[in-house]
Structure formats: C-alpha cells, structure tokens
Amino acid sequence: MLTNLDVTELTAFRRELHRKPELSGEEVETARTIASALGALNPSRILTGLGGHGVAAVFDSGTPGPTVLFRAELDALPIAERNDIDWVSQHPGKSHVCGHDGHMTMLLALGRMISRRPVAKGRVVLMFQPAEEDGSGAKAVVADPAFAGIQPDWAFAIHIEPGRPFGYVSTCPGLINCASLGLGMTFSGKTAHAADPEDGLSPARTIAALIPALEAPGQGGELDDDFRLVTITHVRIGEPSFGVAPGEGEVYATLRTSGDAGMEALETQARALATSLAEEAGLGVSFQVCDHFAASINHPEAYEVAAAAMEALNVPYGDAGVPMRASEDFGVFGWNARAAMLCLGPGEDYAALHNPDYDFPDDLIPVGSAIFERIARDLLGSAS
Template sequence: MLTNSDLVELTSFRRELHKRPELSGEERETARAIAGALRALNPGKILTGLGGHGVAAVFDSGVEGPTVLFRAELDALPIQEISDHPWKSEIDGKGHLCGHDGHMTMLLALGRLLQRQPVARGRVVLMFQPAEEDGSGARAVVADPAYEEIRADWAFAIHIEPGRPFGYVSTKEGLINCASKGLEIRLTGKTAHAADPEDGVSPAQAVARLIPALAGLGQGGRLDDDFRLVTITHVQVGEPSFGVAPGEAVIFATLRTAHDAAMDGIDRDARALARAAAQEAGLTVSFDVCDAFAASINHPEATEVAIAAMDAIGVDNGSYGLPMRASEDFGVFGWGAKAAMLCLGPGEDYAALHNPDYDFPDDLIPVGASIFERIARDLLGRA
C-alpha cells in the first residue's frame, strides 16, 4: 500500500515532469529522470535507449513464470499550456496535456509496491515508451533487439479518458482504439503568371475533385469491423499570392479503420484516386506517411484478468464510451502478448485531453497503481 509519504513524493515528481515536457523522439531528459527514479527502487535490471529514449525496469522473481509488462508514455504535445499552476510547463509551445506525466508516475508507484513485496514468480516489466503521440514509439521499442530480453506474455496500459466519473475504468474485449494513418499527398505541376494560367499546370482542379473523392472512401458511421473514415485535415494549393497560378498542392488525409488489416485497403484506394487525378491533370504525385497507429485490440484473457482485478479492489468499471475512433500507440504490444488497455476517468466534467488547460489529477496516481498491482499479484502472486 502506498503511504502518505509516497503520495507526496510521487505527486511532486509528477509535477516536475509536467514542468519540463519533451516531444516525441526528444525525451532525453524525461528518460533520464525516469531512470534515476527507477534506480532508487533497485529493480533487477534497467534498460535504456529502447526504440529511441525508451526505459524499462525489470522486477524479476527468479522463479520461472510469465512476463507481465505495464506501459506508460514519455512524450508530451506541441501545445502551449494555459494554466495558473505553479508546475505549469516551463517550455514554450510544449505541454504534458495528455496525461503521460501521470501515467509515468503510476508506474513508478507500482515500482515502489513491487520493491516492498516482490512477485512470487515470473517478471514484471515497467515500460516507459517513447514517441507515443506520433505512433512511432511502440514499433521502435518492439523492433529493438534489446526488447527480446523483456518480451512480454501479458501487457497492460492505463490511459486517462475524460468524460468518465472519477476512478471509473472503461474496458472491454476486442476493439478499443482504431488504427489510423496520416497520408500526405503531394501534387506537382508548374507555376505560371496568374494572367496566363494556361502556361502552367495547376493542381487546383485535381484537388477540388480529390477532396470529396477521398472523403467518400470512408464516412465513419458505426464502429464495427467495416468502419472506415477519411478526414481531410490540411490542404494547401500554391502560395498566398494573387499573381501566381499554383504549381504544387498538398493534401493531408487521416485514414481510420477498425482493424490493421483494413488499413492497407483504404490506403491503396486513396493512392489510386490521387494517381488517377494526377494523371488526368498532367501532374506528378508523391506520398508520405506520418502518425501510423496500430489498432488497440483487447485480448479476451487479458481483459478478464483486468476486470477481475478491478472488481476485487472495488474499482467501478464497464465499457462506457468504447470502442473509440481515436488511436493509441499501445496495440503493437498486443501483437505478441495478451494485452488490455484500460481507460481511467478523471471526472465527467474534466478538461479534455490535448486542451491547453488540461492537467493530470494527482489523486488518480494511487488508483492506477492499485489496479496495476492487483493485476500483477493475480498473475504472479506475492513472494
């Protein structure tokens, strides 16, 4: 059980993390702070530099058994925080506005509990993942050769999700978060004087046709296996000039599907539309992919374990608000493990994630830690 002293120290640590947010792929100082806090807990091993700046602590019982991984995220967002808190971000244009500072602190709280009473068998891995916000971190961690040393049999994560009562957890078997991909389409022709547009090759008409055609590939609706959604998030045609007919255009389209396998199909369809529009207009076309997230799919057994743990310690839970269209970079851990994502409520009227005035509620630290600990004990016992 966490003591009052634990909670004071953990809250202070969380607020220090909050002051110094780092973006995806830049989490050097955050990783260093986490590694330092972990060393004080004397785990059997600490791995650093996983998939970039990832950090993992291994609490090994020394007795054969499964490996249970609990994940938190290191990175923050490129958003200017608006807050009167003494611990508000000290870095302009960056903020921990998605709860990752709190998620990290919950794992450190779990580490304290494991230090005091080790598990009876198997291993617990506390995984602090880099680059969650752009969808690149989990793949990089799992692809890192060092990950083989800690490859998990079970994987669990908690993400704060506003709109739910304080301490309520949403989870269920199956789809939790959609797969998504950012597809950049670049159309290139030739500029001309605005008085003589026929001297150039403009992408404007191709863009005008492409926008509704791309959106028509997936219009959302019910979140079942056939769910597809294309959202046009950015369009630029030429430069802001009245004297130049455009020669280049860029379209950002976010593709969403309920399952990873369906993503290839909608991506292929979107590229085919862009190639056809480019050919018809005498343009060249190129593509780039950003922010590619795997779907988060809860394994039936992992979900059952998590729900049983929450029921045992009196944490109210259900499936409210699930599945979600939003994506989360946890699904990759479920490719090789029985995995479950849990969505923890901070209060029904709490600020939304990615809002400039968002801040993690510190009173959730012991709630998350207690859920994780009970899962660990149920799977691995007490020494």
C-alpha cells in the first residue's frame, strides 16, 4: 500500500516528467530519469536501451514461477500544451497530453510496493516502453535480444481513457484496440505547362479515382471480425501553381482492422489497387508504411485475473466504450504472453487525450498502482 508520503512524492515526480516531454525515439532523458528512480528501489536488475531507449526493472523472487510484466510508455506527443499549471511543458511543441507521464508513475508506485514486500515466486517486470505513439516501440523491444531474458508469461497495461467515470475501468476479453497502419502512396509522372497538359503525365485523375476506391472496402461499422476502415488523411497533387500541370502527387491513408490478419489483407488490397491505377495511367508508384500498430487482444485468462483483482479492490469495471477503433502499441506483448489492457477513467467530462489542455489526474496514481499490485499478488503471492 502507498503511504501519503509516497503519493506526495510520486505526484511531484509525475509533474516533473510532465515538464520535460520527449518524442518517440528521443526519450534519452526520460529513460535516464526512470532508470535512476528504479535504482532506488533495489530491483534484481535494470535493463536499459531496450528497443531504443526502453527501460525494464526486474524484481526476481528467486523462486520458480511465472514472469508478470507491467508496461508503461516513455514518449510524449508533438502537440503544444495549453495549460495554466505550474508543471506545464518546458519543451515547446511537445507535451505529455496522452497520460504517459501518469502511466510511468503508476509503474514506479508499483515498484515501491514490490520492493517493500517482495513477491513469493516468479518475477515482476516493470517495462517502460519507448516510441508507443508511432507504433514502433513494442516491436523493437520484443525484438531486442535482451528481452528474451525477461520474456513474460503475463502482461498488463493501463491507459487512461477520458469519457469514463473517475476510477471506472473499461475492459473486455478479446479485441480491445484495433490494428492500424499508415500507408503513404506517392505517384510520379511528368510536369508540363498548364497550357499544354498533354505534354506531361498528371496523377490528378488517378488520385481522384483512387480515393473512393480505397474507401469502398473500409466503411467501418461494427467492431466484428470483418471490421475495415480506411481514412484518407492527406492528399497533395503537384505544387501550388497556376502555370504547371502536376507531375507528382501523394495520398496518405490510415487503415484499421479488428485483427492483424485482416490488416495484412487490407494493406495488400490497397497496394494492389494503387498499383493497378498507376499502371493504367502510366505512372510510377511507391509506398511508405508508418505508424503500424498491432491489434491489442485481451487474453480471456488475463482478463479474468484483472477482473478478479478489481473485484477484490471494489474497483468498478465493465465493457463501456470497448473495444475501440483507436490503436495502442501493447498488442505485441500479447503475441507470446497472456495479456490484458485496462482503460482507466479520469471522469466523464475530463479533457480528451491529445487535446492541448489535457493533464493526467494525479489522484489516479494510487488507483492504477493498486490494480497492478493486486494482479501481481494474485499471480505471484507475497513473501512472508
């Protein structure tokens, strides 16, 4: 259990993290700060540089048993904060407006409790993941050779989710967050004088035909196995000019599906469509993939463990608002472990994530860390 002094110190720590946000792949100082705070808890070992700037603390009981991983995220967003608070971001154009500063602090709170009262068997791993916001961090962490030494049997994460009552947890077995992928398509032709467009090769009509054709198989709807959603997020044709017929253009589309297999099929379909239209027009086409998130699927056993922990703590929970179309870079941890994501409410009228006036509510630190601790105790017990 956290003391009042713990909560005061952890609140101050969270606010210091909030002052110094770092973007995906740039979390050097954040990782150093986390590693230093973990060192004071005397874990069995600390791993740094995982998948980039990832940090993990291992609390090993010394007795055989499962490995239980709890994950938080290191990175912030490229959003200028607009908050009148003493701990507002000191880094212009960057801010922790997705709650990652609070998630990190909940893990440190868990570390304090495990340090004081070790588990009876197995291991607890506190995983601070880099580059969550662009979907590259979890894959890089899991692919890191050092991760094999802490491969978990169970994995859990909490993400704050506005729109829910304070302290209410939304979760469910099965799909919790959709898979998504950003697909950039660049078409190349030949510029010409606007008076003689026939002397060039414009991608304008190809792109005009591509947009509705891309959207057709991805109309959204119910979040079942057949869910597909294609969102056009950016279109550019040529340069701003009245004298030049364009010779190049690009389209950005975000693809969403309810599973990784569906994403592979939808991406293949989108690429084939763009390639076919380009070939018909004599254009070249190239592709770029960004922000590729695996689907987050709650394992039924992990869900049951989390549900039992919340019932024991009298934490209200249910399936309000889940599954979600939005993506989360946690699903990869569930590829080889029983995993569950929990969405913790800050209040129904709380500022939305990624809004410039969002700030993590510090009163949730003891709530989230208590859920984590109960899960750890239920799976690993407590040393006498």
